[in-house]
Amino acid sequence: MKPPQSKKSGLLIEGLWNNNPVFKQVLGICSTLAVTNLVLNTLVMCVALIFTLSLSSFTVSVLRQFTPRNIRMMIETLIIAFYVIIVDVLLKAYWPEMSSNLGPYVGLIITNCIVMGRCEAYGNSNPPAKAFMDGFFNALGYTFILLIIATFREILGMGTFLGLAVPYFSGPHWDKWIIMVMPPGAFFMLAVVIWIFRSIQAVREDKKK
């Protein structure tokens, strides 16, 4: 892992690419596998994570001067849980169908390693604005990988994208790969995505040398 760079554009590249939470740090895999069989579900999940991650990191950073070191993880968990419950309640009240689609996974953001990881690695030792941006970009890094996986899974497995029929894949000549929307499909897709992105990264690093 490279040390975090100081500039804002550095944070962007760190979160989205160099230090991408999914394909580089391999964190948050539980939800990556679970919610990526339909693009819409993935999108809502990612918005929830962007909200939780940036605000948790921000709050942890605001309180970092006062928080005693020995209880900092309890405080972090408390803050994360606070934001996650807010998201969960909002979905239950204003989008009940989505809330039941995502089932327990919104609540499980609390245990998403990316959130705790960013609070620990960055929020704890940097000023609030930077911590917010770091959380935001890391969540974006998570989002774009999940969307790639979800797009392939939904199109190959269901012949649809965001619920809309995709030409050819929804047609009679394409035998839907049901396995893609089932749990094993997630493992295959994740492995392929990590493989491709790491290969690109390796090639780029070779060129730099």
Next chain:
Amino acid sequence: MIRKKTWFPIVYMFCLTAFFSAIVIGFTQATGERVEANEKLAFEKAVLAALPGLYEENLSRMELHKRFTESVRPPDDSSGTAYTLRQNGQIVAYALPVSGQGFWAPIKGVIGIKADKKTVTGIAFYQQNETPGLGAEIAKAAFTEQFRGKIIAVNSQPINIKRPGDALGDSDVHAVTGATQTSTRLENIINTGLKEWLSQTTIKSSEELL
């Protein structure tokens, strides 16, 4: 410095917890009514969808609720656990709530049955947590529309959910491809519910005859 005191972490944690909990509690209270209303409305919508000629797409929340309270009567002695739809005091159709364990979590739904207690007028689910794209397809029209007009068989299997592609009889529907577990459990839920209700209500009506 105050941070070095041994009691500081305890007091600090206590204050923060109190602060965040207060906000969450306030927030939950504020939206609690809406959450409850959503759950009730989901059920009412399912009842309307299962009964004949009541449900329309794009009805607003208020219209849905109004239509439910106006046309549907709660269960009474003669209908067992089923809600009823009446015209001029005569029962036109029953809406029977059924529930049971699905593949991941409980499935709850409503079966609409004509007054003859033989013909299914529709089925709708208001709570299920099956795999999106697979088991969850049971809640979609493509699956539920199959039930309309099916005959409840008078044997141990009132309704059969058959493999996709199999020939269908009067009491058979096709399962969702790739969702065998959900389909088997759903078949069980529907049949247990129907059999229980039929035996209950027929005993009652024969008692009335005596």
